[in-house]
Amino acid sequence: MDRxxxxxxxxxxxxxIVWQADTAIAENVQELxxxxxxxxxxxxxxxxxxxxxLLYVLPDDELTDMEADLSEFDGIAIQFPGFxxxxxxxxxxxxxxxxxxxxxxxxxxxxxVDQLFFMKRCGFSSFVLKPGQNPDAxxxxxxxxQLSYQGSSDLRKPVHRIRxxx
Amino acid sequence: MYIYDEYDQRIVDERVDQFRDQTxxxxxxxxxxxxxxxxxxxxxxxxxxxxxxxxxxxPYGLISTRQVRKLADISRHYDKGYVHFTTRQxxxxxxxxxxxxxxxxxxxxxxxxxxxxxxxxxIRSTTTDHFAGVAADEVVDPRPWCELxxxxxxxxxxxxxxxxxxxxxxxxxxxxRAATLVHDIGVHLQKDGQGKIxxxxxxxxxxxxxxxxGAVIKEDLExxxxxxxxxxxxxxxxxxxxRDNKYKARIKILVKAMTPEVFAREVETEWHRIKKNSQPxxxxxxxxxxxxxxxxxxxxxxxxxxxxxxxxxxPEFQRWLKQxxxxxxxxxxxxxxxxxxxxxxxxxxxxxxxxxDIANLADRFSFGELRVSHEQNLIFADVPQAQLPELWQALDxxxxxxxxxxxxxxxxxxxxxxxxxxxxxxxxxxxxxxxxYFEDLDYLHDIGELDLNISGCxxxxxxxxxxxxxxxxxxxxxxxxxxxxxxxxxxxxxSLGKIIGPSFKRxxxxxxIRQLMSVYLEQRYEGERFIDTxxxxxxxxxxxxxxxxxxx
Ligand code: HEM
Ligand code: SF4
Numbered sequence: 067m068d069r070x071x072x073x074x075x076x077x078x079x080x081x082x083i084v085w086q087a088d089t090a091i092a093e094n095v096q097e098l099x100x101x102x103x104x105x106x107x108x109x110x111x112x113x114x115x116x117x118x119x120l121l122y123v124l125p126d127d128e129l130t131d132m133e134a135d136l137s138e139f140d141g142i143a144i145q146f147p148g149f150x151x152x153x154x155x156x157x158x159x160x161x162x163x164x165x166x167x168x169x170x171x172x173x174x175x176x177x178x179v180d181q182l183f184f185m186k187r188c189g190f191s192s193f194v195l196k197p198g199q200n201p202d203a204x205x206x207x208x209x210x211x212q213l214s215y216q217g218s219s220d221l222r223k224p225v226h227r228i229r230x231x232x
Numbered sequence: 233m234y235i236y237d238e239y240d241q242r243i244v245d246e247r248v249d250q251f252r253d254q255t256x257x258x259x260x261x262x263x264x265x266x267x268x269x270x271x272x273x274x275x276x277x278x279x280x281x282x283x284x285x286x287x288x289x290x291p292y293g294l295i296s297t298r299q300v301r302k303l304a305d306i307s308r309h310y311d312k313g314y315v316h317f318t319t320r321q322x323x324x325x326x327x328x329x330x331x332x333x334x335x336x337x338x339x340x341x342x343x344x345x346x347x348x349x350x351x352x353x354x355i356r357s358t359t360t361d362h363f364a365g366v367a368a369d370e371v372v373d374p375r376p377w378c379e380l381x382x383x384x385x386x387x388x389x390x391x392x393x394x395x396x397x398x399x400x401x402x403x404x405x406x407x408x409r410a411a412t413l414v415h416d417i418g419v420h421l422q423k424d425g426q427g428k429i430x431x432x433x434x435x436x437x438x439x440x441x442x443x444x445x446g447a448v449i450k451e452d453l454e455x456x457x458x459x460x461x462x463x464x465x466x467x468x469x470x471x472x473x474x475r476d477n478k479y480k481a482r483i484k485i486l487v488k489a490m491t492p493e494v495f496a497r498e499v500e501t502e503w504h505r506i507k508k509n510s511q512p513x514x515x516x517x518x519x520x521x522x523x524x525x526x527x528x529x530x531x532x533x534x535x536x537x538x539x540x541x542x543x544x545x546x547p548e549f550q551r552w553l554k555q556x557x558x559x560x561x562x563x564x565x566x567x568x569x570x571x572x573x574x575x576x577x578x579x580x581x582x583x584x585x586x587x588x589d590i591a592n593l594a595d596r597f598s599f600g601e602l603r604v605s606h607e608q609n610l611i612f613a614d615v616p617q618a619q620l621p622e623l624w625q626a627l628d629x630x631x632x633x634x635x636x637x638x639x640x641x642x643x644x645x646x647x648x649x650x651x652x653x654x655x656x657x658x659x660x661x662x663x664x665x666x667x668x669y670f671e672d673l674d675y676l677h678d679i680g681e682l683d684l685n686i687s688g689c690x691x692x693x694x695x696x697x698x699x700x701x702x703x704x705x706x707x708x709x710x711x712x713x714x715x716x717x718x719x720x721x722x723x724x725x726x727s728l729g730k731i732i733g734p735s736f737k738r739x740x741x742x743x744x745i746r747q748l749m750s751v752y753l754e755q756r757y758e759g760e761r762f763i764d765t766x767x768x769x770x771x772x773x774x775x776x777x778x779x780x781x782x783x784x
Contacts, residue, residue, distance in 0.1 A: 150270065150353070152393025156470050159390055163509045180254060180263075180271055187389035200262055211246050213239055215383040216459070217510065218390070225239045225383070226517040 070201060071172075072182075073192035075208070077201050080194050082143070082174075084122055091117070099143045099174070102127050105135070113138070120172065125153040133165050141170030144190070149176040155188045162189035162219035179203045183210040189219035233294050233601060234379045234524045236344045243386070244341045247348060251275050252334035259331070273352035274392070276322075277333055285651070286325045286333060287350040288340060292360045292378040292402070293321035293604040297591035300602060302343045304587035310336050315587070317572060317580040319644060319694060320399070321359050321604045322350055326651060348386055353394045355385035355466070360402040361409040362605035365525060366567055366613045368559040369406035372421035372429055376521035377458070378402050380513065381419075384459045391466050395473035396481035398466070411606065413437050413446050413726035414698055416483045417465065419458070429455045435465060435495065436487030439692040443728050444484040447492035449499060456512035457503075463510070464503035468495070528599045528614055533564020536617040549624050551673060552635035557620065566617050568598075569637040570610040570627060575667035578660045579645040580608035589630050597623050607644055607683075609637065640682045640745070641667045644695060648688030648705065649712070655688035657705025657712035662686055662738050669742035679749055682762050683721070698722040700763040701745065702729045714741050718748065718774060719766045730771055733779050747777050 069080035082097035087108055091098070099122035100112060112119065120141040123129065136142075142161060144154040154173065161167040172192040173185050179199050186208055195204055217224045223231075236244075251271075258268040276287035288303070307315050307325060310332050316324045328336060340346055350357055358381045360374045361367060381400060385391075391398070401410040404421035412418030418434035431453040437446025453461055472490075474480045487495045538557075542550045558567040570590065572580050582590070590610065594602050597619055598612035605611055615623060627633035636642045643666060646652070648659030663686055670676055685699030696702030698720040706713045713735040720729030736744055749762075751773050756765045766774065 149267065150393055151475060152353075152391070152395075153471055153475075155390045155393070156467050159467075164505050178267055179257075180267070181393075184387075184389040184392050200257075203257065203262070210250050211243065211387065213243055213246075214389075215243070215386050216388055225243075226514065226520070228239065229237075229520070230514065230516055 068197055070195050071192060072195060072201070072204055073170075075205055082120070082194075085112070087111070097140075100139075102132060105132075109135075120170070123154075123157055125151055125157075127157070129157060129160055129165065136161075136165060136167055139169070141172055141192075142167065143172045143174045143194075146173060146175035146177055146181075149178050149181055151176075155184065158185070158188040158190050159219045179207045182207045187214065187218045187220045187222065233296060233375075234291070234521075241341075241344070244344070244346045244348075247275075247346060248334065248337045248341050251337055255330065255334055270352055270393070272330075272333075274349055274354055275333070275337070276347035276350035277330070278351060283327045284330055284333070286328045286336065286347060287318070288323050288325070288345060288347045289350050289357045290322050290345075290604050291382050292358055292364065292375060293362050293606075294364075294375065295602050295604065296343075297594045297600045297602070299343045299345055300587050300591040300594070302339065302345070304584040304591070306336055306339055307587075308584045313584045314581055315584075316578070316647070317582065317604050317608050317610070319580075319606050319608060319646070320357065321362070321606055322357060323604070351397070353396050353398075354392050355388060355394075355398045355400065358382055358385070358400050358402060359410055359415075359606060361405055362603045362607075362609075362611050363409060363558065363567055363613065364404070364603075365527075366560050366562070366565075367405045367409075368561055370404055370561065371406070371423055372404035373522075373525055374402040374404040374410075374419075374421055375525045376518070377404075377419065377421060377455075379521055379524065380459065380518070381462070384462070388466075390463075391470060394466070394470055395475045396478070396483075398469070398483065400462075408722070408724045408726075409605075411695065411698065411722040411726070413724070414439050414443070414695070414722060415446065416469075417462070418446050421455075424452070431455055431458055433461060433465070435499075436484045436492060437726075438482050438484040439695055439697050440482070441479055441690045441692075442482075442484065443692070443697040444488060445726050445728070446484075447487065449487075449492060449496035454512075455518065456515070457507070459513055460506050460510050461499070461503050464499050464506050467502055467506075468498050472498075527562070530562045530565060530614070531616065533562075533616060533618070535563045541617070541620065545621055545624070548628065548633070548635065549621065551677065552624055552633050553620065555635045555639065555677070556633075556637045560614070562614075564617055566615050566620065568612045568615050568620070568623065569605070570612070570632045571607075571634050571637050571642050572609055573636055573642050573667070574631055574634045575641070575671070576664060578647075578650075579643050579663055582610075586630065586632070590632070593623065593626055607637075607642060609642070635673065636676065638681050638683070639676045640670055640679055640684055640749075641676060642684075643667065644683065644685040644699065646687050646693035648686070652688060652693075654691060655705060656690075656707040657688050657714060657738075659686045659688045659694065659705060662703065662714065662741060665738065666742050666745065669746070679752070680761060684745075685720075695722065696720070697728045698726060699729065700761075700766070701748065703741065706735050708735065712738060714738060716741070716744060716748075718771070719763065721763050727767065732771055732775055744778055748774055751777050 085098040401415040420432040433450040434446035603611035649655035687694040688705040715735040717729035
């Protein structure tokens with residue numbers, strides 16, 4: 067597991083796996099990413115697992131059916147199959163703005179330095195970097211811009227509100 | 233026009249730093265070719281047939297003379313001393329060096345310009361009526377709304393990786409001069425019975441391989457909700473637009489697949505959710521925006537009698553006056569089009585020297601501002617009528633008084649095979665052959681208004697589907713051929729052209745056009761335009777003329 071988790075401007079080793087109903091969980095695993103379909107089918111079993119649990123969201127998933135269950139998860143991991151696939155940004159915003167999810171939202175998959183700023187603005191709070199990404203550049207990228215024209219899920223004040231408050 | 237304050241300036245400055253850093257990491261091998269692609273595209277940088285091509289934004293076609301001079305300097309210093317104005321009111325450099333692009337961006341930032349989102353699968357620069365703010369038929373000035381959209385879309389965090397590029401056009405006048413019906417989103421500004429602004433939103437128009445006319449998805453939207461509504465529309469597109477096939481990824485395919493009614497319903501639901509959590513546009517922001525687009529300091533002048541004015545000048549001046557001078561909201565003023573369509577110059581191309589000359593004239597005659605039109609022309613929007621003879625004289629000396637605005641030789645033309653690797657055929661040489669063939673100005677003026685659009689391939693960069701005559705480059709066994717269609721138009725009653733039959737060799741095309749014209753001239757009603765005659769008659773008489781009886 068040479069993947070790095072970027073969280074609160076620090077890098078940690080990534081000790082998560084995508085949970086599958088029938089495989090044994092290795093000892094160093096600390097977090098489970100639970101696909102929605104498996105959650106629906108094995109809720110009772112999953113509740114018994116003592117590890118940290120993140121709902122694993124794929125681009126095609128509909129989140130609205132999950133609203134009632136979100137509080138059972140320690141976080142949500144949104145998957146990017148390729149960095150050009152921007153559906154995960156809309157998922158994150160839906161979770162933050164409409165489903166009022168306040169916990170950790172993590173980007174996993176094809177997560178590159180130059181996407182991080184946008185992800186953060188859409189409500190992502192942690193990032194498993196694709197192997198090979200420069201960690202220093204990643205931390206720097208989170209503050210690429212100091213100002214934003216539009217409001218977003220990071221609750222940053224858009225420039226016009228700053229002007230108005232002067 | 234919109235003038236940056238310290239906040240706007242900081243945002244473009246930070247963009248320059250960001251791109252410098254990205255280019256540096258790319259050249260150092262930290263970013264792969266594939267990963268760099270969207271980063272450079274979102275800064276307007278293509279790698280083209282011979283060199284990189286860089287597209288610089290001219291938001292909604294409005295540019296100051298200071299900015300024009302900067303473009304001239306940049307093209308001299310970093311390129312080959314000319315620029316190309318595009319069909320989306322932007323401007324392109326054809327030969328910049330990748331290593332120097334960050335420096336070019338830094339130069340642009342000193343005059344409040346940038347290349348943000350001029351390309352790539354994101355919200356592209358917004359376009360509108362090139363006569364915005366001065367058009368005699370204007371109901372709502374679209375420019376403040378374009379600037380609001382520009383700011384909202386700039387680095388919009390949710391929509392930087394859409395299924396495909398996304399283009400928004402805004403119209404606030406009786407006639408639609410922004411081709412809003414063939415954009416991903418069209419925004420129609422109007423006024424209700426009490427004089428309040430209300431907005432109709434269209435979605436799902438587009439050209440390319442599958443041309444579609446957009447459908448109205450929302451009527452009478454309160455303007456304070458415009459950006460929330462756009463957020464909702466884009467979110468539905470981002471989530472459900474196809475990503476498996478590049479040619480089916482535009483919003484038009486999604487709207488068609490869902491039907492406009494269902495699409496509109498989905499957007500409506502999302503919009504209601506968004507409205508609950510997001511603030512509407514504030515009235516003070518709308519007001520602040522409007523103050524950037526107030527009327528110029530016009531002198532109180534009266535309209536001149538143009539017949540009288542014409543008689544004082546040469547026949548060339550008279551033609552120019554009739555063809556290139558347009559009505560204005562303000563009495564005593566006119567808008568003047570400089571067509572970049574002189575025979576033998578590639579449509580839309582202007583040299584650095586010409587740019588400097590044009591800037592000097594705009595300072596003298598038109599409040600130091602210019603417009604770029606999607607017909608690839610430039611416009612002086614605010615010229616006192618009494619100064620028209622003097623302006624004409626100056627333009628004529630510079631070769632910029634070609635009196636062909638809106639005529640057959642005012643060709644809209646993509647870069648085609650001379651620059652573009654995707655081309656089936658060259659477009660620029662055909663435009664030139666047509667211009668040479670139809671040199672007779674009396675004949676051209678007799679034909680009257682005619683949009684001729686030439687695209688070098690299916691991608692339709694020159695909007696050939698909505699040309700009154702549209703020409704498409706096709707490949708027949710490795711040879712360049714041209715398919716001709718007629719009956720397209722881009723206004724509020726937009727229509728898509730129909731192909732008249734088998735394609736032609738380049739040298740045959742001008743004479744085929746003449747044959748189409750002869751049918752029109754024989755059969756037109758008094759005052760009827762070619763487009764109207766062609767729609768009334770249908771294809772048959774044109775086909776018979778061109779291919780003979782049996783083909784029809
Ligand atoms: C020279 C390199 C160029 C290449 C490789 C290129 C490529 C393309 C492609 C692939 C499309 C189709 C997009 C789609 O179907 O979604 C397109 C559309 C378009 N291009 Fe270009 N283009 C080039 C230059 C230009 C230039 C210089 C202009 C302006 C003069 C231009 C204006 C347009 C416009 C207006 C469209 C829109 C059609 C639509 O929205 O459906 N392109 N281009
Ligand atoms: S229409 Fe085709 S040939 Fe012309 S510029 Fe566009 S992609 Fe190139």
